[in-house]
Structure formats: structure tokens, C-alpha cells
Amino acid sequence: MKNVIAILKQNPKFFGYCLLALGIILIAVMAPLLAPYDPYSAELVNALQKPSAEHLMGTDLLGRDYLSRIIYGTRASVSSALILVALIFSIGSLIGILAGYFGGWLDTVLMRLADIMIAFPDLILAIAIAGILGPSTTNAIIAITIVSWTRYARLSRSLVLKIRHTDYLAAATLTGSKTGHLIGRYLAPNTLPTLIITAATDIGSVMLQMASLSFLGFGAQPPMPEWGYMLSEGRTYLQSAPWLLVFPGLAIFVVVVVFNLLGDSLRDVLDPQRELNISKKRLFGKAKRNEIEENRCIVCDRDFSGGDA
Amino acid sequence: MKLKKIGVLFVIAILAVGMLSGCSSSETETGEKTQLNVATELFSDTLDPAVAWDSWFVMRWGAGETLVKFADDFSFEPWLAESWDVAEDNLTWTFKLQEGVKFSNGDAMTATKVVESIEKLYADTAVENGGTGNPQSYFTYSSITADDAANTVTIVTTEPVPDLPGCMAYPWMLITNVDESRDLTTQGPICTGPYVIESMTPDTEVTLVKNENYWDGQVPFETVSILKVEEPSTRTLALQDGSADMALSISAADRETLESEGGYEISVVPxxxxxxxxxxxxxxxxxxxxxxxxxxxxxxxxxxxxxxxxxxxxxxxxxxxxxxxxxxxxxxxxxxxxxxxxxxxxxxxxxxxxxxxxxxxxxxxxxxxxxxxxxxxxxxxxxxxxxxxxxxxxxxxxxxxxxxxxxxxxxxxxxxxxxxxxxxxxxxxxxxxxxxxxxxxxxxxxxxxxxxxxxxxxxxxxxxxxxxxxxxxxxxxxxxxxxxxxxxxxxYNLCSTDAITGAYCPTSDFYWVTKDIKPAE
CATH class of the missing domain: 3.10.105.10 (Dipeptide-binding Protein; Domain 3)
Structure with a gap:
């Protein structure tokens, strides 16, 4: 806990974005308390009312309060994005680690499979898969998972390959560590920081993908309040009721920006290079490090002088 | 060097002018409008009248015509047939054809041609031939004969069909010049309407040209372009920016917008x-x-x-x-x-x-x-x-x-x-x-x-x-x-800009592009 507070103190930007993201998640969790009306309750006679004191964001075609639908939409959009990222993160990383660790035919099969998936334009493939499975949020999540796991698989495989033949792994093998232990204790933790950064920066783009599928009718189904679907519902009223497009668009924009910034700042915090520098500082202190540098120079000099002799 | 640069600029300018002038091909040098642009939500995959409801489009686009036409109160009006009657037996119908009707390829529309056209439709749509069976569900006939001298077609139905003239007005009964070598799916049939289908991209776009042999007066436009625009708001925008002269099914909210802007003819009919x-x-x-x-x-x-x-x-x-x-x-x-x-x-x-x-x-x-x-x-x-x-x-x-x-x-x-x-x-x-x-x-x-x-x-x-x-x-x-x-x-609704006149929405939904739609004076 102390560590976390320290990190947050050192990274005020990251702290700020964390607060914003937390705020968004809170809106999703507390939607029933925050929403002024029931997002499903349709008062047909109140259709397409302009934003007013009574309905801050106006009403939609079925006379439902738009603000309440936007607030409830946070639930659908944020939760599906988080579930999706968790899914592709865990499935992709696991496949990548296995392929990298075992190598051989398993590596070939899994990576060629990944190559095949990458060969297709991802959103179009997702549309095709969602189309075959039938339109629903769950199927949209499955479709995007199928096209997106490759990124994590390739990344974690390359990270594993980098450390697969290091001395400490050889030592661990020599001292009798079993495969499960090796993966759990050495490989996974070493790949995690990079994968987590990728996952955090992915939340925004995944949310956009989900919204795209819903916009096209392959994701959320009526009457569910989901921003992508709400945009799609409102597009007919571009000229006569622009608020139907402005508010869900704005909501998607804000949430995607917040999660992207959060991902970027998380990268700054977890950057392995930066971590190395910090740990060096902690281990040696400045004086000690200077001493080491000097000794290294002496050694070099000696070598050269030896050559002369 | 400088000369070279000027040369390059000159070429670019020429190309740009060429491209821009390409955009306004619907007008001649005198500014007269020669192309009618239509934006529609509904479109067909083929041009074959025997396929499902695809005949509707051949007719809506101004290419096909039937023997009988619906008036707005759904009474029957003569079209390619000038009159008809039914015999005492309530089974034998005689259709007297218009004189001087020609197909778009110049052939005369004789009674024999009409019989061939109907026989082909019934053969192509027969369930045993893998067809839809749609026309057969409207009526079946025991015989159909042509009398070229009297210019009449006689149909004997198997059951009494009181609304036979209505059946003959239905789009799949459009009269075609039967040519077995023709690929109806892509080329479409040879018909008698004011425009002739030139090319068609299924579910996307169709281009028609003037029928030089049209039997019923002047054809106002040289070409007609019909574009599928699925999104209602995009159809409105197409009207507003002038890329469409008429559009069907404009949303009520957008119709209000168009009305307040002015310069549009909005026809709404129950x-x-x-x-x-x-x-x-x-x-x-x-x-x-x-x-x-x-x-x-x-x-x-x-x-x-x-x-x-x-x-x-x-x-x-x-x-x-x-x-x-x-x-x-x-x-x-x-x-x-x-x-x-x-x-x-x-x-x-x-x-x-x-x-x-x-x-x-x-x-x-x-x-x-x-x-x-x-x-x-x-x-x-x-x-x-x-x-x-x-x-x-x-x-x-x-x-x-x-x-x-x-x-x-x-x-x-x-x-x-x-x-x-x-x-x-x-x-x-x-x-x-x-x-x-x-x-x-x-x-x-x-x-x-x-x-x-x-x-x-x-x-x-x-x-x-x-x-x-x-x-x-x-x-x-x-x-x-x-x-x-x-x-x-x-x-139904049909909205048109003031670049054209005569666009109007019929109650039957069968006639969109007609010879009566003309460029504005």
C-alpha cells in the first residue's frame, strides 16, 4: 500500500487520470443513484424533447430521458470494454507464453494461427463473426476477442523468448524447478509490466471497437442503453435532433481519452527502463556508482598498457 | 527549370478543371439539365421480372410498362392496352392493345409479343421450374392467344378472376420483348418505358438512358441515375447539396427541415x-x-x-x-x-x-x-x-x-x-x-x-x-x-428539388420515374 501511495505521489499525472477513470467507473456502478429517470421508461408523447431543465440532455425518440440513458450507457460501454481487455489479455498472454516457452510445433501452430488472424482486417472479421453468431453484446465480445488476442500472444511470446535462455532460468531448471513453477515464477512476472501497459492503452480502442459493432447493429440490442447503439439510433435525426448524436459521441470521446491517457501515464510509471534506473539508484547510491565506473576505467587502462608491453 | 515548374502547374490545373467538369456532367453547355438523379432506399439485386419482387424496380425506374395502370384511387387506367372486357363466362378476357407501341429496340409490340412475354413470365416463375410461383398465386390461365390483325390478346383464366385487370397492372406483368439470349439478371428485359436500363450494379446503382423509340411522347432526360442511399438523413443531404433531384422516403423530421428551407416539392400520400x-x-x-x-x-x-x-x-x-x-x-x-x-x-x-x-x-x-x-x-x-x-x-x-x-x-x-x-x-x-x-x-x-x-x-x-x-x-x-x-x-413520400418538375408520389408505389418528370424551365 505504501508503495502504491509513493508511486502515485511521484506521478501526479497518473494519479489524476486514475481519479478520472475511477470517476467513470463510479458513474457506472452508481448509475441507479445518479440517473434522474428510469432509462427504459418510455413516455412516447415526450419524444425528441430538446435539452431542458427537466431533461438535461433531452429525450430520445421514445421519450426516454437521454441523460439517464447516457449514465446507464457507461455501464455497458465500460464493463464490456474491461471484460474484453481482460479476456484478450489473459487468453493472448497465455498462448504467447506457452508458444514461447515450449517452442517447436506448438509455437509454429499457435503463431501461424495468429498470423492468419492478423491477415484479416480486424473490424471486418469481427463484423463477420458477430454476424454469424448473431447480434448481442456477448457475441460482440467474443468476436472482438477472436480477432484481438494475437497482439498479446505475439508480444508475450517475444518477451518470453528474450528471457527463455538466460542464466537464471537455466539455473532454475538445473535446481529442479518444474515447468509450471518456471512459468509462474519467472516467465509471467517478467512479461507482465509490458503486457499491462498494452492492456491499459488498449481499453480506449477496444471501447471504440465495441461501439462500432453496436453502431452497426452487431453489438448491444434495443432497448439497452449503449453509446454506439444510441449513436446509431440517433443518426436519422442528425439535422432535427442533433443532441441524440452529440451526447453519446461526447461520452465515448471523453471515456476513450481518459483511458488512453491513463494507459500512457501507466506506461511512464511501469516503464522497465525507468524502473531499472530507479533500482540502480536505490542499490548503489551516487558515490558507489562513481567508484565502480572508475575501477572499470582502471581495468581498461591496464589492459591497454599490458598490450603495449 | 522555372519553365518546367510552370508546365507542371499548368498540367495540374488542366487535370483539376477536367475532374471538376466531370462532376457536372448532368448539364449541357447551355446549362440545360440532361440527367435525372434519384436517391432511394430500396433497390433490387437483379433486373429479372421473374425474380421475387425485382420487377417492381424495373417499373419504378421508368423502364417497364404494363397493359393496365393504377390510378390514384386504384381504379384501372389503360396503358399498353387501350381497353379490355370480360365475356359472359367470367373467364375469357380480351385486351385491346394500343396502336404504335414499340419496344426500346425498335420492334413493334404486337399481340404475339405480349403473349410471349406473359408466357415467359409464367414459365420462369413456375414452381416446378424453381420459380417463385408469385404470378400463379394471382391467377392461372388455361389459354392465352394473340390476334395480331385485331391487335388483341385473349386470356382464359382457370377460375373466375374478378380483379384480372388489376393483376395485369401488377409490376411483374410488365411487357417485355422476349429474347432468350439475353441475360435478364444483369441486362434486364427489353421493355417499352421511357428509359432503357444501360447498366446496373446490384444493390448500388443503376443508369438508364433515353428510349429513342418511346411510343408515348417526348422523353425529357438523356440519362437517369438511380443511386441506393440507405440512410434517410443522407438522402436529405443529397437533396440539399443538389446531388439528388428527387428522393424517396425522407423522414418526417427532415421533411420539416426541407419545408422550412424552401425550394423543395414534398409529396406525401396515404x-x-x-x-x-x-x-x-x-x-x-x-x-x-x-x-x-x-x-x-x-x-x-x-x-x-x-x-x-x-x-x-x-x-x-x-x-x-x-x-x-x-x-x-x-x-x-x-x-x-x-x-x-x-x-x-x-x-x-x-x-x-x-x-x-x-x-x-x-x-x-x-x-x-x-x-x-x-x-x-x-x-x-x-x-x-x-x-x-x-x-x-x-x-x-x-x-x-x-x-x-x-x-x-x-x-x-x-x-x-x-x-x-x-x-x-x-x-x-x-x-x-x-x-x-x-x-x-x-x-x-x-x-x-x-x-x-x-x-x-x-x-x-x-x-x-x-x-x-x-x-x-x-x-x-x-x-x-x-x-x-x-x-x-x-x-409514401417523395421529395424533389426545384431543378425538376412533375415528380410526384403515386398511391400505388409502382411508378417513380415517369415521362412526366421534366427539368425545370
């Missing part, structure tokens, strides 16, 4: 289309009480007036209140009354016993699978209805399908939206076959012996007044049986 949902009586909606409660829970009037913004005119009967088929004589017991609907369900024991907000019927949650197509605002109506059904504890899951015909045939629905021309042959007799239990199109699996008996009388009755009487009775039986869920009557 057509003969009824929007409705077939209930599947093999499912939960087979329960009469449930069906009645569903009707009473839906505020059809508000949905038509507010939700669709007047795109539909509300009515409870299956035949439009705007047509003269006895709407005013009908009585309806299931008007909007959600409290009564809830009470009806309570009394019938359909209550929510597990507290999940959904009532149960025979221990099963009442969850209706509601299939709609996204055209003509039916999806919006279905969602509004679903929201109202939810209030009385009935869940309706609305899902959008590409086409409803497979859904209807396979029975994979509880409610399936449909939007039908109720008077395809001038009166609703064919349309009312949806509920004839011995018919092939009885998708609801509805069965009522009284209905069947009256229907059987209707289809052979020649007297117009008697037909109206039967049609009224059939509608009343359906109303009493809470069948089907009627949305209302769709109002």
Missing part, C-alpha cells in the same frame, strides 16, 4: 400500405387473452403520430382507413387501455409469480421474439411497442432481420413485422389471403372457418359492391380475433 406484425399462433401468442392484452397495451395512435412523426396514419384494421373498404363500419374492442390489459392478464392467471417483472403463461415467462426489418421505421415502432409491453409485464425482444420472408416461412418468430401493399390488384382480396387457413401465406397459422368461407366467396365475386361487403366482414372477423398487430397505414 398509400395502400399497411404496417403490421404477424403474431405466430403456434407460440405463446396462440393464447387469445394474451393477444388481446398485447393489442390493448399498445398506444398505436401515439406511436403513429409522435414516434413515426406521422409517417403512418393510425388505424386498427388491416386495410387502410383511407381506402373505401368499410373502415368506418368496423368496431374494435381492443383500443389502448393498459390498465384493462393488465387486468385481463391478471384475471387469466398470467401473473408475475417469480418477481422478475415478467408475467408467466403456463409457467413460462412471456418473452416474445419480435422480428422486424429496419425499413419504413418498423424497427422504431417495434421498439416503442416493446417499451409499452414491458409496462404490463410482457417482454418483447426486438431484433432486426434483413428480410422477413425467411422468418415468416420458417415460423421463427412470435411477432414478425410486415409492410404490405394491401391493394396489389386494385382491392385487398389477395392481401386478405394472409389469414385464409388453406392458403400458403397463412404465416400466423390462423384458422377461422367463417373467415375461410367468406374469403372463398370473395375471390370469385365480380360485383364490386358485394366484394366490398365481404372485405368489410373479413376485416371485422380479424378485429374480433385480435389479429394481427396493426401499426397503421404508411404514407
Amino acid at each position: 398509400g395502400s400500405r399497411t404496417g403490421f406484425a404477424h403474431p405466430n399462433l403456434n407460440g405463446q401468442l396462440g393464447n387469445d387473452t394474451l393477444r388481446q392484452a398485447v393489442l390493448m397495451a399498445i398506444d398505436g395512435e401515439t406511436i403513429a403520430d409522435v414516434t413515426t412523426n406521422g409517417s403512418y396514419t393510425y388505424g386498427y384494421a388491416v386495410v387502410s382507413s383511407g381506402l373505401d373498404f368499410g373502415y368506418d363500419e368496423l368496431t374494435y374492442k381492443f383500443s389502448y387501455d393498459p390498465e384493462a390489459a393488465a387486468k385481463l392478464l391478471d384475471d387469466a392467471g398470467m401473473v408475475d409469480s417469480d418477481g422478475d417483472g415478467i408475467r408467466e403463461l403456463d409457467g413460462q415467462n412471456i418473452i416474445l421474439d419480435y422480428k422486424v426489418t429496419a425499413s419504413r421505421q418498423m424497427n422504431v415502432i417495434a421498439e416503442a411497442q416493446a417499451a409499452q409491453l414491458a409496462e404490463i409485464g410482457i417482454q418483447a425482444n426486438v431484433s432486426i432481420t434483413e428480410s422477413q420472408s425467411d422468418v415468416l416461412k420458417n415460423g421463427t418468430f412470435d411477432l414478425c413485422a410486415s409492410n404490405d401493399v394491401t391493394t396489389p390488384t386494385g382491392d385487398p382480396a389477395k392481401f386478405l389471403g394472409y389469414w385464409y387457413s388453406k392458403g400458403e401465406r397463412n404465416y400466423s397459422s390462423y384458422s377461422n372457418a367463417e373467415y375461410d368461407a367468406i374469403y372463398e366467396k370473395l375471390i370469385v365475386e365480380f360485383d364490386t359492391e358485394a366484394r366490398k361487403g365481404y372485405i368489410t366482414q373479413l376485416q371485422q372477423i380479424l378485429l374480433d380475433d385480435a389479429m394481427p398487430v396493426v401499426y397503421g397505414y404508411y404514407n
